Amino acid sequence: MSGPLNSALAGNEPAALEQRADYIPAEDLIAETAPDSELFKRVVRALLTPSLKTIVGPRGCGKTHMMRYAWIQCQKDAVKPFAIYVSFNKYYRLEPLLVSRASPPDEFHAWALGLIVLATYGSIEFQQGQNNAVVDLEKFSSFSKSDLERLIGALERNQPLSQTELELAKSLTISKVQYLIDKACKLAGRTRTVLFLDDAALTLTPSYLIELLDIVRALKTSSIAPKASVYPGTTEYSSRFHTGQDSTDVFVWASVESPDYAVDFDQIARCRFPDFDRLPSDVVEIFRFCAFGVPRAYLTLIQAFNESKARTQQAKVNQVVEDHLSARLAEYRSLSTKVPKLVHLLAVGEDVLHGMVRVIKEVNASRTDVQLTIGIVKDELTPIVRRMFQLLVEAGLVYDADEVKHGTPERIYQRYIPHAAALLTSRALTAGDLGGSLRSTAEAISAKRAKHPIRKKLEKYVTDPSSLRELDFALPPCPKCGAKRVGEVQKFCSNCGTQLVPVSTFDACLSVRIEDVPGLTAYQLRQIRNELPHLKTIRDYLALQNPVAELITVYGFGRRRSSRIADVLRSFVDDFLS
Numbered sequence: 001m002s003g004p005l006n007s008a009l010a011g012n013e014p015a016a017l018e019q020r021a022d023y024i025p026a027e028d029l030i031a032e033t034a035p036d037s038e039l040f041k042r043v044v045r046a047l048l049t050p051s052l053k054t055i056v057g058p059r060g061c062g063k064t065h066m067m068r069y070a071w072i073q074c075q076k077d078a079v080k081p082f083a084i085y086v087s088f089n090k091y092y093r094l095e096p097l098l099v100s101r102a103s104p105p106d107e108f109h110a111w112a113l114g115l116i117v118l119a120t121y122g123s124i125e126f127q128q129g130q131n132n133a134v135v136d137l138e139k140f141s142s143f144s145k146s147d148l149e150r151l152i153g154a155l156e157r158n159q160p161l162s163q164t165e166l167e168l169a170k171s172l173t174i175s176k177v178q179y180l181i182d183k184a185c186k187l188a189g190r191t192r193t194v195l196f197l198d199d200a201a202l203t204l205t206p207s208y209l210i211e212l213l214d215i216v217r218a219l220k221t222s223s224i225a226p227k228a229s230v231y232p233g234t235t236e237y238s239s240r241f242h243t244g245q246d247s248t249d250v251f252v253w254a255s256v257e258s259p260d261y262a263v264d265f266d267q268i269a270r271c272r273f274p275d276f277d278r279l280p281s282d283v284v285e286i287f288r289f290c291a292f293g294v295p296r297a298y299l300t301l302i303q304a305f306n307e308s309k310a311r312t313q314q315a316k317v318n319q320v321v322e323d324h325l326s327a328r329l330a331e332y333r334s335l336s337t338k339v340p341k342l343v344h345l346l347a348v349g350e351d352v353l354h355g356m357v358r359v360i361k362e363v364n365a366s367r368t369d370v371q372l373t374i375g376i377v378k379d380e381l382t383p384i385v386r387r388m389f390q391l392l393v394e395a396g397l398v399y400d401a402d403e404v405k406h407g408t409p410e411r412i413y414q415r416y417i418p419h420a421a422a423l424l425t426s427r428a429l430t431a432g433d434l435g436g437s438l439r440s441t442a443e444a445i446s447a448k449r450a451k452h453p454i455r456k457k458l459e460k461y462v463t464d465p466s467s468l469r470e471l472d473f474a475l476p477p478c479p480k481c482g483a484k485r486v487g488e489v490q491k492f493c494s495n496c497g498t499q500l501v502p503v504s505t506f507d508a509c510l511s512v513r514i515e516d517v518p519g520l521t522a523y524q525l526r527q528i529r530n531e532l533p534h535l536k537t538i539r540d541y542l543a544l545q546n547p548v549a550e551l552i553t554v555y556g557f558g559r560r561r562s563s564r565i566a567d568v569l570r571s572f573v574d575d576f577l578s
Contacts, residue, residue, distance in 0.1 A: 355461030
């Protein structure tokens with residue numbers, strides 16, 4: 001037997017399952033892809049079109065996987081366009097430049113274009129027999145690969161640039177990069193190019209986001225079609241970038257109510273777990289529903305079930321679902337650390353989430369069918385309230401199920417479905433079943449759905465209706481006199497004139513305590529606390545030259561467990577700053 005599930009069934013500790021598509025080798029990514037899903041095929045088709053698209057979806061929904069899959073397919077099929085894949089997930093390393101350099105937008109501009117040029121070389125190198133083509137492109141463009149790598153490395157380390165690097169940074173222009181891409185496309189024997197720009201949300205640095213979206217818009221030509229992946233909640237578009245005109249949104253999130261949902265998700269699981277079909281059907285039904293349309297979550301739930309030491313299946317499932325919900329809520333709350341101005345919206349949003357679950361449970365207690373959907377009158381969705389819901393959508397805690405019209409006079413309702421794990425842990429689907437067995441839960445999940453959503457005023461979902469009326473962004477006060485800020489871009493206190501220094505989000509990430517990182521077990525945290533007392537924050541962890549070698553010194557930590565802990569911490573940093 002082979003694969004994680006086989007190892008678990010054999011009683012051995014399973015190998016770590018790589019959940020982030022960024023780190024899966026190209027050959028494994030193709031083998032672990034289920035390309036027959038209608039959603040997958042629709043998104044891949046959109047990625048290959050000659051128009052500018054923004055790929056929108058919460059974390060873990062498969063944006064990176066689909067982009068990398070489309071890129072690999074283009075490399076292997078001469079009929080498809082020439083494809084370039086570049087990830088901006090290291091953008092946060094340039095954040096300190098915002099307060100230490102005179103012209104950070106110019107350096108970010110050079111960094112972004114430099115990455116695109118290197119990715120262009122990478123696409124050419126990936127094709128067999130094209131090794132000399134990169135040398136030709138370097139001569140053609142005057143952009144040496146090694147010089148670009150040194151420039152990007154210096155910018156990411158916040159080092160001063162040499163005279164040569166400064167000249168190279170100034171020479172990186174939109175027109176030159178367009179010319180280089182067209183030349184590479186011609187060398188590859190293709191007629192047009194699709195440019196996949198992954199992790200383009202740049203949530204933590206709005207000023208960089210404006211620059212990147214301008215680059216995306218400017219790179220678009222009749223032969224070059226950029227595709228940028230963004231988040232639905234925290235991405236703030238600039239006044240110069242117009243979604244709907246400059247680009248079309250492609251929403252990447254499967255609904256648990258989709259008729260193809262079960263088939264598509266089971267295909268994904270079979271690709272990663274060869275013995276997936278040996279799992280109990282009720283457990284599969286519950287985990288599939290609990291994944292809430294996020295493939296990464298489905299794989300995580302199955303792996304956690306396999307690794308659980310609980311004595312019964314019921315106990316394993318309950319623990320795994322509760323842990324999954326706790327991790328999702330912790331990730332959602334972490335947005336307040338990344339973007340402090342959103343703290344009020346996040347707090348009220350979590351209250352609304354629990355209120356939706358509470359109301360659904362009350363309704364299901366007196367029904368024969370199952371209700372999952374909440375309808376909010378569109379008139380109640382003011383811009384600030386809509387932003388609050390977008391943050392819940394970005395964290396994957398609420399699914400946006402589009403609008404529906406009801407009643408006379410006709411009203412438009414925005415439909416939302418709260419996270420399945422929140423519904424299951426509250427027994428909102430099986431309100432009349434005190435036992436809450438796996439069988440009854442699985443039957444409730446597959447039961448007939450209510451035809452219409454629950455229609456109540458938004459204030460019915462919060463504990464204090466005034467919290468909705470007072471909903472606003474939170475701005476940090478003056479550090480000297482405590483006076484409130486009057487605007488997001490205010491640089492000096494209006495009361496005492498003290499300069500208001502922006503808080504570095506990168507520093508905020510480094511200050512997160514290891515104990516607050518979601519995904520680590522109580523045993524792992526206790527062992528780290530007892531045997532590695534110096535390892536208290538993410539800053540301490542990143543300072544380790546060889547983290548796995550340090551972790552393996554802890555009693556009870558083998559190589560695999562140490563690697564998994566390192567993966568959890570590494571993924572937390574990437575997610576926090578992406």
